Each structure stands twice: as C-alpha cells, then as structure tokens.
Amino acid sequence: MAPKARNVTQREIARIAGVSQTTVSMVLNDRDGSNVRIPEATRERVKRAIEQSTYVADPAARRLAGLDNQIMGVFTYEAALSPESMDFYGPLLNGLERAAEQVGCDLLFFTSSPVEDGTRSLFHRKTRLRLADGCILLGQQMDGDDLKRLVDEEFPFVAVGRRDETTAKVPYVGIDYVSLTAELIARAAELGHREALYVHRGRNSPTARDRLQEIHTSNASGGPRFTLVDGVDTIVEDLARTGATLVFAEDAFLAEDVALALGKAGTVVPEQVSLTALGEVRGHRVNGHPLSGFQVPRQQVAAEALNLLQQLITTPSDEWAGLDTQLLLAGQLELGETLVGRA
Amino acid sequence: MAPKARNVTQREIARIAGVSQTTVSMVLNDRDGSNVRIPEATRERVKRAIEQSTYVADPAARRLAGLDNQIMGVFTYEAALSPESMDFYGPLLNGLERAAEQVGCDLLFFTSSPVEDGTRSLFHRKTRLRLADGCILLGQQMDGDDLKRLVDEEFPFVAVGRRDETTAKVPYVGIDYVSLTAELIARAAELGHREALYVHRGRNSPTARDRLQEIHTSNASGGPRFTLVDGVDTIVEDLARTGATLVFAEDAFLAEDVALALGKAGTVVPEQVSLTALGEVRGHRVNGHPLSGFQVPRQQVAAEALNLLQQLITTPSDEWAGLDTQLLLAGQLELGETLVGRA
DNA sequence: CTGAAAGCGCTTACAG
DNA sequence: CTGAAAGCGCTTACAG
Missing domain, CATH: 1.10.260 (434 Repressor (Amino-terminal Domain))
Known part of the structure; x- marks a missing residue:
C-alpha cells in the first residue's frame, strides 16, 4: 500500500x-x-x-535505473539494539551513525530476519539487501557461506572485525589483537610472571584465534607459560594446580567473573594474583582497581568500515583488487592496576 | 553504481x-x-x-510498482546512537527492534540529514523517506510543520510521545504523564507537603506541558503550592525563600543535579528535603537512596508505535479516520525513598 | 487458465 | 542543445 x-x-x-x-x-x-x-x-x-x-x-526509481542511493545496509547476526548487546555494539553503531552523517547516507538495519538459535540469516527469501548500495556486517561470529556468497556476487560489503571464515578475500576493518596480545604478554614477562592461566569462552571467532595465537607463541618460545581454561568454573583449582601468578581473560566481563570466583575462594586480585583482560577495559574495575587490558578504537573501526564501503561502492568491481580492503587498526595497552609484579 | x-x-x-x-x-x-x-x-x-x-x-521494482516493502523509516531529530542519547533512545530503539523482528520489517534510519543546531530536518532535497512504507518519528521536540506536511501528504507515520505542535491530527503513542503527575502530587499532599519547587528545563515539549498542567492545577485547586524554577542555579535560594519541603524535578538527571546543588549548600536529600523526578527513575539513586518518580514503559511505547504504523500502512488512507491513532500508555509510580513525610 | 502490454519514475544512449 | 525511446524489474488490468 x-x-x-x-x-x-x-x-x-x-x-x-x-x-x-x-x-x-x-x-x-x-x-x-x-x-x-x-x-x-x-x-x-x-x-x-x-x-x-x-x-x-523517487529513490526506488533511481535505484531501478541503476544509480546508487546512499543507503548502506547494516546487518547484525544478533539483536543489536538490546541493552545486553549495547556494550559491544554501542560504540560501533555510534561510529556508524557519525560516519553516515558525514558522508550523507542512510542506514538500513535488516531487522526483519528473525533471530533463530541466537543468530539471523542474511540471505532469506525476502531480503531487502539489494535496496542498499552496500552492507556493513557486524557480529562476533559470521557465517562463512554468507561471506563467500557476497564476495562471489560482487556485492559491496565490509565486515567489522578481522575475518577468516572463508578462503574468499573478505573486506574488513578490525583491531590488531595480535600485536596487543603480544605486547601484553611481553609486559607480563617483564613483571616476572612465568606461569599463567588463559581463561577464554571457547568461541571460535577470528579475534579469539588472534589472541590464542600469541598465547601459543608464548608457550612455544619460552615466554610465560599459559594453561588454557574454558570458562571460570574450575578456575580456583586450575590456579592452585598450576601455581599461576597471573590470569588473562578473553574480555573484561570474563575478567570480572574470574575476580568474583577467585574472591569467593579467598584469593584477592591483584594482591595475590594479577588479572588482565585481552579486550576493551575502559569503565571496568575489579575490587576498586581499574582493570588492566586494552583500549580499542571501536568507533573508529566502524567509521573506517563505512568509508571503505563507500570506496567499494564508487569503485567498479574490476578495480577492487587494487584497493586496500583489509585494515587492522592499532589499539593500545591500558595498564590499569590489576596487572602487577609477580606476587 | x-x-x-x-x-x-x-x-x-x-x-x-x-x-x-x-x-x-x-x-x-x-x-x-x-x-x-x-x-x-x-x-x-x-x-x-x-x-x-x-x-x-527486487525491492526497488516492487516499490516502484506500488507495493509495500516492509521497510519502516526511523527519524530522530537528534543523533540516536550516541552514548549521551542512549538513556532516552535506548529503550525506544530496543522496543522498535523487537517489534520489527516480530512483524518482519526492516528499519531505515535517516542518518543522512546532518544535525544542524542540534536538530535534523526531515524533508530535504535527497530524502529517502518515500522508500519506506511509513515512518516512526522520535525526539523530545518535533517540528510542527513537518508533522503537518506528513499529515497533509497522507504519508503513514507515527510519532513517539504525545504531540500537539500542530492542529493537524497527528498519530502518536505516548505516555500518560498527566495522570502520573497528578498521582504523584496527590501522594505528596498525603505526606503533608504544602510548599514545593518545580525545577524544569524550560523546554516547550508536549510532555513538558503535560507535567506543567498538573502543577498548575495543584496551585489552582489548593493542592501543594509549586514555585516554578528554570534550572538548578538558584535552587538553594529558592528553597530558602519559599520554605519548600519538596522538590519536583522534570526528569531524573535534573533531580540528580538538584541533589548535588543542595548537597553543596549543606541541605541533604531526603532528610531535610524530599526530591522526586517526574520521569523514569529506574537505576537512579540520590545519596544512596532510590530516587522517587515514575516507571514508564518506553519499550512498549515503541512497539505500539510500530504496530500502529503497520495498521496505518495496511489501511487505505480514507479509512484512517476510523482508527484509534492517539494512544497514551499508563506508567506507574515508583515510590523510591526520596519522597518522604514532610520534614 | 495464461500471456502481451502498459505503467511505476527514473537514467542513459541515441537521433535529430 | 534537446527530446523520443528503451530499459531497469516488477504488478496489474486486459485480452485471448
């Protein structure tokens, strides 16, 4: 109608x-x-x-006649506007909105695909994907087939976060977690830590692998030795068993869970054991101390993603090969107060 | 391209x-x-x-041929995804997202119109408004001309919040602040308060007027007598001058400012003076006490707005007159601990 | 029961 | 310099 x-x-x-x-x-x-x-x-x-x-x-007529529309699709694999997801999506959406305002484009959120098993599907029978000039993909985990199909169809898109779910060359803008993790490990070594735990979420996303890679490198090259732990359930025993003086947690929330679990067992952070998150820590505190970890430019990542998408859209697809379509932005260490000298 | x-x-x-x-x-x-x-x-x-x-x-072709698209526009007069605006927009956007998922529609955010003087313009030369089947309008203040033009053009839209900026009949879903304010005043009277301040922001929005209306009613009908104060600058003197035992603030943030200003002058809430916000207070505390005020169903407002919009879209415009297009949802008092018996 | 045709509003070769 | 025509992919009367 x-x-x-x-x-x-x-x-x-x-x-x-x-x-x-x-x-x-x-x-x-x-x-x-x-x-x-x-x-x-x-x-x-x-x-x-x-x-x-x-x-x-009439934008519909323009589009049908083959012109662009200044409409960028935004696809998130989970609900993006719920309170729970704001911590992760908030800064990204904010960055997107500001960049969109800059370049003068509208944002089409594909909220129609219902969330099933906690994840939405990009390609469905009624997708309005093609109404957009291109699409930004957000989410901790993405579907490799979706990515491949987008590449194959030469549909302009940019993923947020490094992607390696498919062999196709996926355009992305992400954060260099490899370097950040390496830096943090070096710092821990300087502080005298030799034995550590790495508490992760057992997730298989590229950014999870980035961190893991450096953890393994440390183990293989005589750096601090990390024992891998999935979740916080056994953390107290793991700590006792290994004699670790330091715990790395995959992200700040997990770090808080770790501190809680340890606290219940009478082990206090950072006095008795150091604790660090391998992720954004601003605003997070543990026992009153600012949590140690990273500071990552999430807004900027989103803005760069939109800029890159804009570039793809205005460049004929046979020239895409000449573009730099895989960007990793540098974050920085946030020393905080929970990573201290070996107890 | x-x-x-x-x-x-x-x-x-x-x-x-x-x-x-x-x-x-x-x-x-x-x-x-x-x-x-x-x-x-x-x-x-x-x-x-x-x-x-x-x-x-192809959604563009469908649209051009005159069919609907299941795309709902979302227009906000300010930036909606910034951290500062999350408090107000967050629950609304969340409600929209969930409702959109339910009815299977996508959400087109008109982020392209740059914010000038803190406000965006709905109608501009390149607006993609007509790509959407209809539009949700969000914002504390709206432009009366915009509303009128939408009505005149018979473009399906729903405003969030009661609207009276124009004489045209604007479809909206809002919160019944009139009843809430009246209830709260009655409660204050019961507690023995006779003299009070109403600290407002000098804003001229319909919801501001709703509150003000009941404040005036109280003054005119022998209820607690309110002195109007614009902002917190002179709050300490105003309190002393009037001998008020109670302060109503337009919203929770303003209430916090009031408590701060009073605190600096040595006046403690709620021991020496009661304090209440005429707005959502969940999550707000003053001197460790949960703030008294309202609990308003913002998510539900957004969801109802989308449902109403859907109705408008599927109903021929010459039958709109038969629809109930102005809804006020009931909130409830949140007693909190900062509104107490007269000191 | 099914297809050829017109039309939605725009852009872009292509003739004048 | 300017306009008539074809085409984008779809829907909907309208003829068969």
Missing part, C-alpha cells in the same frame, strides 16, 4: 519549466557530458521550478 | 519454468483473484524453479 497522494515527478517539473523530462533529469544529475551542454538559462529555469515545488527524486 | 553481477529475475524463472513472467509474479504474490486461477501443477513448477534459484524480488 504505497501512499496515495501523488508525488511530484520530473514530468511535472518538465511541464512547468517547459522542457522535456530528460532535461530535468540531466540538470538534476549535473550531467554535462560530451553530447550534452545545457545552457545556463534552461538550467536555471529548471532549477527554479524544482525549488518552488516539493520535488524529491 | 549498482552491483554489476546480474541478479536473477522473474523473467529467468519464467524461462526455466516454461511460463510467462506474469505467471511467476502471480505465483509469488499468491494472486488468485477473480480472473486468475493457476493450476496447482503450474504453481508447483514455478515454485520449484524459484527454490532452486537464488531469486529474490
């Missing part, structure tokens, strides 16, 4: 200005090509007619 | 199934009207062809 009230079209403008509809289109799109040279006088006449009307180009 | 890779169209499906493109369209849209009766066999053949392809209807 489209709105009934007839909207003013180029044809009407043409009638008013006494020119053809083609000319109106030309003026609107500033087409001053080889064969076309519209005299200033005509141009002015058309422009005035437009000014005085409420004319707005 | 539309994606280059040709997408599969109805024509191709038609070729595969050995029918006309018209028939494909009929099957897809389940058109089984008076003159059309497609035999199950043909129907199946077409359906199978579609299943086996990656066919997805």
Whole structure:
C-alpha cells in the first residue's frame, strides 16, 4: 500500500519549466557530458521550478535505473539494539551513525530476519539487501557461506572485525589483537610472571584465534607459560594446580567473573594474583582497581568500515583488487592496576 | 553504481519454468483473484524453479510498482546512537527492534540529514523517506510543520510521545504523564507537603506541558503550592525563600543535579528535603537512596508505535479516520525513598 | 487458465 | 542543445 497522494515527478517539473523530462533529469544529475551542454538559462529555469515545488527524486526509481542511493545496509547476526548487546555494539553503531552523517547516507538495519538459535540469516527469501548500495556486517561470529556468497556476487560489503571464515578475500576493518596480545604478554614477562592461566569462552571467532595465537607463541618460545581454561568454573583449582601468578581473560566481563570466583575462594586480585583482560577495559574495575587490558578504537573501526564501503561502492568491481580492503587498526595497552609484579 | 553481477529475475524463472513472467509474479504474490486461477501443477513448477534459484524480488521494482516493502523509516531529530542519547533512545530503539523482528520489517534510519543546531530536518532535497512504507518519528521536540506536511501528504507515520505542535491530527503513542503527575502530587499532599519547587528545563515539549498542567492545577485547586524554577542555579535560594519541603524535578538527571546543588549548600536529600523526578527513575539513586518518580514503559511505547504504523500502512488512507491513532500508555509510580513525610 | 502490454519514475544512449 | 525511446524489474488490468 504505497501512499496515495501523488508525488511530484520530473514530468511535472518538465511541464512547468517547459522542457522535456530528460532535461530535468540531466540538470538534476549535473550531467554535462560530451553530447550534452545545457545552457545556463534552461538550467536555471529548471532549477527554479524544482525549488518552488516539493520535488524529491523517487529513490526506488533511481535505484531501478541503476544509480546508487546512499543507503548502506547494516546487518547484525544478533539483536543489536538490546541493552545486553549495547556494550559491544554501542560504540560501533555510534561510529556508524557519525560516519553516515558525514558522508550523507542512510542506514538500513535488516531487522526483519528473525533471530533463530541466537543468530539471523542474511540471505532469506525476502531480503531487502539489494535496496542498499552496500552492507556493513557486524557480529562476533559470521557465517562463512554468507561471506563467500557476497564476495562471489560482487556485492559491496565490509565486515567489522578481522575475518577468516572463508578462503574468499573478505573486506574488513578490525583491531590488531595480535600485536596487543603480544605486547601484553611481553609486559607480563617483564613483571616476572612465568606461569599463567588463559581463561577464554571457547568461541571460535577470528579475534579469539588472534589472541590464542600469541598465547601459543608464548608457550612455544619460552615466554610465560599459559594453561588454557574454558570458562571460570574450575578456575580456583586450575590456579592452585598450576601455581599461576597471573590470569588473562578473553574480555573484561570474563575478567570480572574470574575476580568474583577467585574472591569467593579467598584469593584477592591483584594482591595475590594479577588479572588482565585481552579486550576493551575502559569503565571496568575489579575490587576498586581499574582493570588492566586494552583500549580499542571501536568507533573508529566502524567509521573506517563505512568509508571503505563507500570506496567499494564508487569503485567498479574490476578495480577492487587494487584497493586496500583489509585494515587492522592499532589499539593500545591500558595498564590499569590489576596487572602487577609477580606476587 | 549498482552491483554489476546480474541478479536473477522473474523473467529467468519464467524461462526455466516454461511460463510467462506474469505467471511467476502471480505465483509469488499468491494472486488468485477473480480472473486468475493457476493450476496447482503450474504453481508447483514455478515454485520449484524459484527454490532452486537464488531469486529474490527486487525491492526497488516492487516499490516502484506500488507495493509495500516492509521497510519502516526511523527519524530522530537528534543523533540516536550516541552514548549521551542512549538513556532516552535506548529503550525506544530496543522496543522498535523487537517489534520489527516480530512483524518482519526492516528499519531505515535517516542518518543522512546532518544535525544542524542540534536538530535534523526531515524533508530535504535527497530524502529517502518515500522508500519506506511509513515512518516512526522520535525526539523530545518535533517540528510542527513537518508533522503537518506528513499529515497533509497522507504519508503513514507515527510519532513517539504525545504531540500537539500542530492542529493537524497527528498519530502518536505516548505516555500518560498527566495522570502520573497528578498521582504523584496527590501522594505528596498525603505526606503533608504544602510548599514545593518545580525545577524544569524550560523546554516547550508536549510532555513538558503535560507535567506543567498538573502543577498548575495543584496551585489552582489548593493542592501543594509549586514555585516554578528554570534550572538548578538558584535552587538553594529558592528553597530558602519559599520554605519548600519538596522538590519536583522534570526528569531524573535534573533531580540528580538538584541533589548535588543542595548537597553543596549543606541541605541533604531526603532528610531535610524530599526530591522526586517526574520521569523514569529506574537505576537512579540520590545519596544512596532510590530516587522517587515514575516507571514508564518506553519499550512498549515503541512497539505500539510500530504496530500502529503497520495498521496505518495496511489501511487505505480514507479509512484512517476510523482508527484509534492517539494512544497514551499508563506508567506507574515508583515510590523510591526520596519522597518522604514532610520534614 | 495464461500471456502481451502498459505503467511505476527514473537514467542513459541515441537521433535529430 | 534537446527530446523520443528503451530499459531497469516488477504488478496489474486486459485480452485471448
């Protein structure tokens, strides 16, 4: 059911200005090509007619005729606007909104695909994906097949976070967790820690693997030795068994869980054991101390993703190969107060 | 620059199934009207062809042909996804997302209009408004002309919050602040308060007026007498001058400012003076006490707004008059601990 | 029961 | 310099 009230079209403008509809289109799109040279006088006449009307180009028609729309799709594998997801998505969405305002585009959130098993499907029978010029993909985990299909169809898109779920070359903007993790491990070594736990969520996302990679490197190269632990359930025993003086947690929330579990068993952070998150820690405290970990530029990641998407859209797909489509932004260590010298 | 890779169209499906493109369209849209009766066999053949392809209807073409799209616009007069605005917009956006998932529609955020003087403009030269089937309007203050124009153009839309900026009948879903304020005043009277301050933000929104109306009613009808104060700057003197035993603040944040200002002058809430917000107070505390005020169903407001919009879209505009398009949802008092018996 | 045709509003070669 | 025409992918009367 489209709105009934007839909207003013180029044809009407043409009638008013006494020119053809083609000319109106030309003026609107500033087409001053080889064969076309519209005299200033005509141009002015058309422009005035437009000014005085409420004319707005019909985006659907533009799109159908093959032009871009300045509409960027936003797809999230989970609900993005729920209070629980705000911690992760909040800064990203904020970055997107600001970048969108900058480049003058609208954001189409694909909220229609129902969340099943906690995850949405990108391609479904009624997807409005193609209404957008391109799409930003958000989520901790993504579907490799979705990514591959987007690449194959040459649909412009950019994933947020490093992606390696498929062999296809996926455009992404992420955070360099490898370097950050390496830095933090070096720091821990300096502080005298030799034995540590790495508490993770057993998730198999690229960023999880990035961290894990450096953990393994440390183990293999004589750095602090990490014992891997999935979740906090056995943390107290693991700590006692290994004699670890330090716990790395995959993210700040997990770190808080660790501190809680240890606290219940009478082990106090950081006096008796150091604790560090391998993720954003701003705003997180443990026993009154600012948590040690990273500071990651999430807003900037989102903004860069939108810029990259914009680039892809304005570049013919056969020239994409020349573009730098995989960006990792640097974060920085946030020393905090919970990573201290070996007890 | 539309994606280059040709997408599969109805024509191709038609070729595969050995029918006309018209028939494909009929099957897809389940058109089984008076003159059309497609035999199950043909129907199946077409359906199978579609299943086996990656066919997805082009939303732009559908739209241009006059059908709906299941795309709801979302317009906010300020940036909606910034950390500062999350307190107000967060629950609304969350409600929208969940409702959208329910009804199976996508959400188009009009982020393209740059914020000027802190407010965006709905109608601009390149607005993609008409791409959406309808639009949800969010914001503390709205432009009366915008509202009027939407009504005049019979574009389906719903405002969140009661609206009275224009004489046109604006569809809205809001919260009944009038009743809530009246209840709270009655409660204050019961507790023995006779002299009070009403600290407001000098804003001229409908919800601000709703509260003010009851404040005036109280003054006129022999209830507690309120002195109006714009902002917290002179709060200490005002309190001394009037001998008020109670302060109403327009919202929870303002209430916190009040408590702070009073605290600096040595006046402690609630021991020496009661304090109450005429707005959502969940999560707000003053001097360790849960703030007294309201509990308002913001998520539900957003969800109801989307449902109403859906109704408008599916109802021919000449039948809109028969619809109940102005809804006020009831909130409830949150007694808290900062409104106590007269000191 | 099914298909050829017109139309939605726009853009872009292509003729004048 | 400007306009008539074709086409984007779909829907919907309208003829067969």
